[in-house]
Amino acid sequence: MTYVNIFFAFFKISFISFGGAFGALPELQRIVVDVHHWMSAKNFIDAYVIGQFVPGPNMAMSGVIGYMVAGILGWFVALAGIYSGSLITMRIGSFYFEKHREVQILKRVELALRPLVLGLITASAIKFFVMQSQGAFFGAIVMSGLLVALYVSKKISAISVIFLGGPLWWVISYLSLHL
């Protein structure tokens, strides 16, 4: 049954996403595109792009994928899968830590896991950057550099950077096609 498969695909992702869901995106792509053949790599990128654009937890793309695969119920089931994982983990986590308060050891584990989390999200960011900037890689680098400079120098906020990126990229792809 597709709905059950969708639910468990996202449920599983929830338990292997350390340091946030972003690091597990390559694995999600593998499951959705290569294992189940639910969608093309291009559709996966579309889902990712929409998910990045909307506010809230950054796994809104789960719902988009669910909808693309199985309609409105798929949307619901995918979201239920990814966030029920979070609810279960934290139910156990909060029960345990409210009782024992052994946060000190957890702080050490958190420090210890930083290289892993950093490796996962860096690889993921590079992968998605390369996939999205196809055909205009140099332009994407220039645009990102410019936006990062504006953001870091506190000239514009994160939201403005994202909204500026849309039209800017339109101009860059237009130029790279016509020059």
Place this chain on the structure above:
Amino acid sequence: MTTHISHNHPTLKEWLIVCLKIGALSFGGAGRAMLVRDIIVHDKKWLTNDEFHQIYTIASVLPGSNISNLSAYIGYKLLGNLGGILGVLALVAPGALLALIILLFVPIDQPDIAKIFLGFSIASIAIFAVFIAQLFAGINGHHLSGPLPRLKYVSRILVFIFVAISILSGVSFLLTLVSGLILCLLTEFLA
């Protein structure tokens, strides 16, 4: 650690409104946890700063989307099961509905619109790169007992490079994850 016990206590309705607000206003990644802290610790005083940071540590160590882990824990702690479950629902709903509306009503296959959305997405990776750079600084800094010994620092950098290259070269995700976990714990607790 339990110095300021005298905080306010939200009703379920107040908590859900806050979750909806965070779900609807938190654009663009890295700043989201800080938005949660500002509202819950500074404005509403439902938790002390210490409590928030403990919960944040737990939420980011355990697997799952950070911000939903954070809301689930705070909801459970303040208002029990219903607070956690409905809180996450309220947090997720605005973005998930907006995504659905875009999918249904915006012609994202139309080339010009596709380019604009792609631009939003590339820009969000650019913001994310800044966040990654900040985390990278955190690999070395602020260890529990001062700066890291050189050997530990180098081994952490090596683990980072190993994990990144392993994922980029298409090695199995689970294999990378498990070996990365083991290497991280070994370098922290043995080296």
